Amino acid sequence: MPIEIPVEKWPGQVREITLGATPAEGGTRARTVTVGGEKAMPFMHFEAPVLHRPAVAVEIKDRKPEDWSPLLAQTWGEAMSDPAAWAKAAEAAGAEIIVLALTATGKDGSPTKPQTAVEATQAVLKATGLPVIVFGPGQAELDNVLLVAVAEATKGERLALGICEDKNYRTIVATAMANDHLVTARTPMDVNLAKQLNILISDMGFPLSRVLMDPTTGALGYGIEYGYSAMERLRLAALQGDSMTQLPMIVTPGFEAWKTKESKVGEGVPESWGDWLNRAINWEVLTAMTLIESGADIVVLRHPVSVQRVRIAIDELMSVQA
Amino acid sequence: MPLSGIQIYKLLPQTNCKECGYPTCLAFAMKLAAKQAELSSCPHVSEESKTQLAESAAPPIRLISIKSDGNEVKAGNEVVLFRHEKTFYNKPGLFVTLRDSSPLDEIKSTVHTADAYVANYVGINLTLDGFAVQATSSGDAFQAAVKAVRENTKRPLILVGDDPAVLAHGLAVLSGENPLVVGAQSSNWEAMADLAKGHKASLAIKASSLEEMASLTEKVKGKGLEDIVVYPVGKTLGESLILNTQIRRLALKKNFRPLGYPSISFPNGAEGAAQAIGKYSGFIVLDSFAPELVYPLLVLRQNIYTDPQKPIQVQPGLYEINNPKPEDPLLVTTNFSITYFSVANEVEGSGLPAWLLVADAEGMSVLTAWAAGKFDAERIAKAVKGFNVADKLSKKRIVIPGAVAVLSGELEAELPDWEIRVGPREAVDIPSFIKLAL
Numbered sequence: 001m002p003i004e005i006p007v008e009k010w011p012g013q014v015r016e017i018t019l020g021a022t023p024a025e026g027g028t029r030a031r032t033v034t035v036g037g038e039k040a041m042p043f044m045h046f047e048a049p050v051l052h053r054p055a056v057a058v059e060i061k062d063r064k065p066e067d068w069s070p071l072l073a074q075t076w077g078e079a080m081s082d083p084a085a086w087a088k089a090a091e092a093a094g095a096e097i098i099v100l101a102l103t104a105t106g107k108d109g110s111p112t113k114p115q116t117a118v119e120a121t122q123a124v125l126k127a128t129g130l131p132v133i134v135f136g137p138g139q140a141e142l143d144n145v146l147l148v149a150v151a152e153a154t155k156g157e158r159l160a161l162g163i164c165e166d167k168n169y170r171t172i173v174a175t176a177m178a179n180d181h182l183v184t185a186r187t188p189m190d191v192n193l194a195k196q197l198n199i200l201i202s203d204m205g206f207p208l209s210r211v212l213m214d215p216t217t218g219a220l221g222y223g224i225e226y227g228y229s230a231m232e233r234l235r236l237a238a239l240q241g242d243s244m245t246q247l248p249m250i251v252t253p254g255f256e257a258w259k260t261k262e263s264k265v266g267e268g269v270p271e272s273w274g275d276w277l278n279r280a281i282n283w284e285v286l287t288a289m290t291l292i293e294s295g296a297d298i299v300v301l302r303h304p305v306s307v308q309r310v311r312i313a314i315d316e317l318m319s320v321q322a
Numbered sequence: 323m324p325l326s327g328i329q330i331y332k333l334l335p336q337t338n339c340k341e342c343g344y345p346t347c348l349a350f351a352m353k354l355a356a357k358q359a360e361l362s363s364c365p366h367v368s369e370e371s372k373t374q375l376a377e378s379a380a381p382p383i384r385l386i387s388i389k390s391d392g393n394e395v396k397a398g399n400e401v402v403l404f405r406h407e408k409t410f411y412n413k414p415g416l417f418v419t420l421r422d423s424s425p426l427d428e429i430k431s432t433v434h435t436a437d438a439y440v441a442n443y444v445g446i447n448l449t450l451d452g453f454a455v456q457a458t459s460s461g462d463a464f465q466a467a468v469k470a471v472r473e474n475t476k477r478p479l480i481l482v483g484d485d486p487a488v489l490a491h492g493l494a495v496l497s498g499e500n501p502l503v504v505g506a507q508s509s510n511w512e513a514m515a516d517l518a519k520g521h522k523a524s525l526a527i528k529a530s531s532l533e534e535m536a537s538l539t540e541k542v543k544g545k546g547l548e549d550i551v552v553y554p555v556g557k558t559l560g561e562s563l564i565l566n567t568q569i570r571r572l573a574l575k576k577n578f579r580p581l582g583y584p585s586i587s588f589p590n591g592a593e594g595a596a597q598a599i600g601k602y603s604g605f606i607v608l609d610s611f612a613p614e615l616v617y618p619l620l621v622l623r624q625n626i627y628t629d630p631q632k633p634i635q636v637q638p639g640l641y642e643i644n645n646p647k648p649e650d651p652l653l654v655t656t657n658f659s660i661t662y663f664s665v666a667n668e669v670e671g672s673g674l675p676a677w678l679l680v681a682d683a684e685g686m687s688v689l690t691a692w693a694a695g696k697f698d699a700e701r702i703a704k705a706v707k708g709f710n711v712a713d714k715l716s717k718k719r720i721v722i723p724g725a726v727a728v729l730s731g732e733l734e735a736e737l738p739d740w741e742i743r744v745g746p747r748e749a750v751d752i753p754s755f756i757k758l759a760l
Contacts, residue, residue, distance in 0.1 A: 001536040001580065006571045043563055188693045221443065221621040222660055223687055225628055228600075229406040236404070261664070261750050262618075268671065272441040274614030282618045286596045290622065293563065293600060313559055313593040320560035 007047050010239035014038040014246050014297075015209055016051065019097060019160055019182065020131025026156035026180065030129025033096055035212075035297040036248035041235065042295050045320040053318050054292050056311055057133065057300045058095035059254055060086040062102050062112070062120035069264045071280055072302055083120045084127035091128045093304035094311050100124050102146055104137035111142055114149030121150045125157065133160040133184065133250075133300075140168035151175040160184050160212055160250075166197050173206050184250055186214040189226040191233045195244045202244070212298065213247045219256035220287045227251065228294045235295040249295055253287035254302035285309045292317070325378045327355040333371035334364065341365055382573045384583050386524050386549055386604065388415070388452065388478040389500040395451045395478050397551075397584035397604025403570055409629040412584075414603045415451035416619060417480055418611045419588075422467035423458045429470045436611040437475040441620055444634065444663040448620040450477070454504075454607045457483030461491035468492040480504060480586075480607065481523075486513040493521040502526060502605065504586065505553050511538050515545040524549035526586050532568060536580035550583045551605065559597055562587065566602040592619070599623045633685035634659040640709045641666065646675040648716035651760045653745065653752070654702055655723060656683035656691050664749035672753035677714065681705035688723045699732035706737060721745040721760070 016037040021027025033055050039048035064080045079085040087098050102117050121134055134150055136143030147161050148171060162184035164172050169185065176183045185201055187193040194215050202208050215234055217227030231249060238246040257263055262273060263280035273279055284306040288299045292314065301307050325333075331351035342363040344350040353359035354375075361367060361375055385398040395415035402408045418436050420429050433453060441448045453471050457464040464483070471479065472495065481492045482504040489503060505526040506514035518525035525547055529535035532554070539550050552569060556562025566585060572578035584604025589595040592615050598606045599622050608616070628634060638657045643666060655665045657680045669676050681701050683691035691697035702722070705711075712718060718740045722729055724747035733742050746755045 001533050001540065003532050003536055003572065003578070003581075004576075005532070005568050006575050041567075043560055044567065045560070046564060046568075188690055190693075193693075218660075218687070220618055221625065222664070223625075223690075224622070225405070225625040225630070226690070228626070229404070229630055232404050233406055259748055259750070261668075264750055270441065272439060272613055273617050274612060276614075278612070279614035279617065282592050282615055286592060286618050286622055289593050289596050290600055290626075293597060309593065316559035317563065318560065319558060320564060 005046065008040065008044075008239075009047075010039060010241075012239045012241035012243075012246060014235075014238050014248060017182065017209060017212060017248050019133070019158060021156055021158040021180070025158070027158055028125060029131055029157065031131075032158070033131050038235070038239070038295075040239070042293055043317045043320070050318060052297075053314050054296055055096045055298045056094065056307055056314070057097035057099045057250075057298055058090035058093065058307060059099040059101055059252070059300050059302055060090055060124070062100065062117065063107065065103070068302075069258050069280065070266070071263070071277055072258065075304055084123040087124040087128045087130075091130055094307045095130060097131050097133060097298065098124060098128055099133045099135060099300050101135045102137050104139060104142060112137065112146060114146055117146040118149050118153040121154060121159075125154065131158070131160075133162065135162045135184075136172075138163065143168065144171040147172050148175045151179040151181055154181075155179040158182060162186065163214065164197065164201065166193070166200070169197065169201060170204065173201050173204050176210065177204070177206050182210040182212060184212045184214050185247075186216055189216050189218075189223075189230045191230060191237060191245070194230070194234060195237075195242070198244045198247060208243070208247060211247050212250045213245075214250050214252070217251045217253060217256055217287070217291055219253065219260050220283055220290070221262065222256065222260055224287060224290060228290060231291065231295040248297035250298040250300065251291050251296045252300040253291055254284055254300050254306070257284040257287045258302050281305050281309070285313075289313055325355065325375070327352040330354050330375065333367070333374055335366045335368075337366065339366065382577050382582050383570075384548070384550070385412075386502075386551055386584050387500065388480070388502045388524060388605075390452075390478040390496075391476045391499070393452070393477050395605070400570070400584075400602075401574065403567075403574060405626060406630050409631065410627050412604070413623050413627045414599060415478075415605045416616070416623070417452045417454045417605065417607045418450060419454045419456055419482075419607055419609055420467060420471055421456045421458055422464045424467075426466060426470045429467055430474050432611055433471050433474040437477060439611075439613065439616065441613075441617045443621050443624060444659045446624065448617075448624065450611075450616065452477040452479055454480035454482050455492060457481070457485065457488045457492065461488045464488050465491040465495055469495050472496065478502075480605070482607075484510065486510060486517045489514075490517055493517065493523065496521070500524065502551060502586075504528070504551075506538065506542060508534060508538060511541055512545070515542045515547050518549075519545065519547045524551055526551040526553045528553040528555060530555045532565070532572075532581065536578075539580045539583065552581060552583050552585045553587075554585060559594060562594065563597060563601055566598075570602045595619050596622055600626050635685035636662045636680060638680050638682040638705065638709075640711055640714065641678040641680060643669045643678055644673060644675040646677050648714060650675045650677060651721060651756055652677040652679060652711065652715060652719065653721045654679040654681060654705070656681055656686060656688055656697050658683065658685050658687045658691070661687045665752065668749045668752045669756075672756070674753060674756050676756065677711070679705055679709065679711060679720070688725050692726045692729070697726065699729050699736045702729070702733055703736035706740075717741075719743060721755075723747070
């Protein structure tokens, strides 16, 4: 029986954005990663070629995190105390991008100094040839101080600097503009808020071709359905031609999944939760895969086994003959 | 696909006789399209039009139900491609596979454990839906395996095999039930259709192309069996995503009846099962039973199938945890049920007594509600006053979530004689916070 498969012809396309710059392009990266470019809903190869595979990033910290799950501490071991060693280990584990998330305070409890943040970033850039994303600790004033110092010290590298939010984006955007970097723009699981922040950023004269948007997600069991639907709606809006939503999406399933009790805690939990390590990894992988299939272009993960599993799954999603 | 008012109008007598109670046939047609009137109100409509209208009213994806002894798993009747467009209705059934080549004792113990499996998530008890028995050898061995499964669970069953004669042995011990038989393919569809029909079973039809699938469903339907499930065989996650999306689109957008059935999948691993939940499977058969996989899959299914228009909420109010006394601490959070249960479970699990004030944040989580102006100092103060919290406590001290630390100043203004404390950002850190800081 002949069947006419319904094919959606969309007027819009997501922008292609490249992270990292090689020496020829003014940076020092051994390779760059390009994401975005979608002309159809995720992995609908029969409608339009899928130009770029979603990228798997691994999150590392500038110093050993005290509140991460013991399972993560076990797997990364000593490398967690040294951002350069950690970046190398992450690359070996299959990372395509390194996310360096800066800590708010040093070991002594005082706020992290710009010089410390710069040294950590430079150590990571030296240790790996991968593109790098740098996230501030998430406190507006401190983020601005640290990210400006980092941006200036790494001019031309095309790092992505985050996190721009509606209450704090000007300083980060300005320094990204002056130093040839990208930014990530985060809004809380809402299509209109995402659009609005992208408009504010572009109103500063910053090219949208250097903005990644982070629509935020919840972990599996902790509100993933909100992020999931926000992402599907953002992608549909982009394909329908809304230029302010035509940006690749970055989400942080590793951060979200590993703060849940299911991943963090191994004792005193219900028996129905099963084996701790496998459950925790399933939690991260399922959160990531669900978001990749709803439109994520970059997923930031934490556990090496998750990285492997998600990359294999992406291979499968990409290997379809059109 | 439902007809529009104008399309329905063309099928009506167009005499404006008013006997239906509406002034014109067009007005009646509009009411029919909006499902606010019944066709039976028109005494003059032709039989031919009746049939056409009934067909258009049939759901684009047929509802299929597998039943056993009071248990039922339903799939189908879905109306959208994306959950935000309305909602997904029938949660896909999760089944665990047993093989007739395994020792009977092993089958019994797996079924026994998996059947009793319950995971509590935000106050909801989540369980598996049934079992799939795979025929690999003789009719006798298969029958013994099906019996062993049936003796240890009351849940609905799926029988899987290529040989209708072997499957018949299994069906023979399931009289009075409506199981699902998997599956018919081009080589055996006729015998399978007869078998399923004879045993009041639904039949899954397996094919690797949609064209082949559609021809087979039409042939089976021609034999008088309409309880059909489609079984698209994708070799990779990419292929299965495309096949399932195309089936759903053809059914919903083109009202393509030959594929207007729910689908079944046999995912290879967690990633495939997760995809099947989000992207359109009606029945999902897991290769084996492992709590560390079943639990996240059940939670994912619950999340994806939550109605986006109705976030799951708890009643705002003052909750008592572990029998608190007037001097015990007071925590405040929102009425989004995931938020409430995260906090309540932590406090309850710690054994520490506390008061938990749940403010009406319209069912949003702490940060989302805060961003939307639904969880601010005013709302918290309103909850404190509205639920007469001060009367129950000896110490006027309230702990707000760490994620909204910025509210503490405003809250001091709203509740001048209260001590405002900032708690941890994550629920998991609450017990240590109570022990150390309060």
